[in-house]
Amino acid sequence: MTIRFLRLLACQLLLLFACAQAQAADGVEITRAHIEATEDGYRLDARYAFDLSQDLEHAISRGVALYFTTEIELTRPRWWWYDEKAVTSRQTLRISYNELHRQYNVAVVGSVQQPFQTLDEALANVRRPGRWQIAPKGALKPGEVYNVTVRMFMDRQLLLKPLQVNALNDAGWQLSSNKKTFLYKAE
Template identity: 30%
Template sequence: MLITLLAWVPTARAEANRGEVAELRLQRLDDGVYLSTSLEFDLPELAEEALRKGIPMFFVMEAQVMRDRWYWSDRQVAEATRYLRLSYQPLTRRWRLSTSTAPFTNTGLGVALGQNFDDLDDALSAMQRVSRWKIAESAAIDADTGHTIQFKFRLDMSQLPRPFQIGAVGRTGWNLLVSRSGRLALQEGAK
């Protein structure tokens, strides 16, 4: 009985840091497929504590478009990734959210959209809303075949400083994963 209870406790704690996708909208337009979503999650306590000490946290949004196939497993026809970096500037007491289509590097080179916020809740609110994100070109989508979109939002542990990566292994206080799948409607006039 005690062994069962010990095995159950970490699972419950890991689930506590999972969020949910409150809304997932997919639009098929002439130039491609667009995703809009609203996420609901709480930042893990350890991540928030590290942020307040000035250590940036990195997040990844991924969307995969899978084409239905009856004779084999579904085939991936498109993939889009968005990288986010949330940081706190202790001297100015401001939060900064940077968004990029490429992973952040230590060189500082690359293109990223940056926004400043006075409050952590405002920065998290901006992270939790995605509006009209183009995830596939129209040429990749077949009008007469069904498609499934798989969306994930997670904390990217691989970009944390090494001591945090080593200390986070096996600790559920760092877990953050939000995912959901949705079906892309067939175009009007298709089978």
């Protein structure tokens, strides 16, 4: 009786561990998030690790544009009131495939797009985006410590309307990171 119970318990634990590993592999991992002070303002230097599911690769090869959004929020803690939201910013990258030219395109939404020959090259640009300005120089108080929260996800709201229904119900179309938090002392 106890050997059977232990075997059953071991099988359930293995199944639970396998499900947790599969779920973790489907998400986005923020491998680097760092704020840099420059002459014109504050920039986010971020790196991500993720793989597209077969459904997403198939969709891109059929001409469906996918959108990846990074959100960042800087708050200043206050003991007498709610935390002050100093900066809230977001940037969206679009990746698409042009069958006529047989090339992948990556662009910051509303900007010029860059062509790439392979999907891996295009995804490398999404995983390592350029440093983008999150706030002008005077937005943060020098010497103050801010709580920073960064998140990256595939923005399903920007998909074509018929695909949004499918994307909401299909786990292969859900790609996002956990929130990464760290402290930043303004310069």
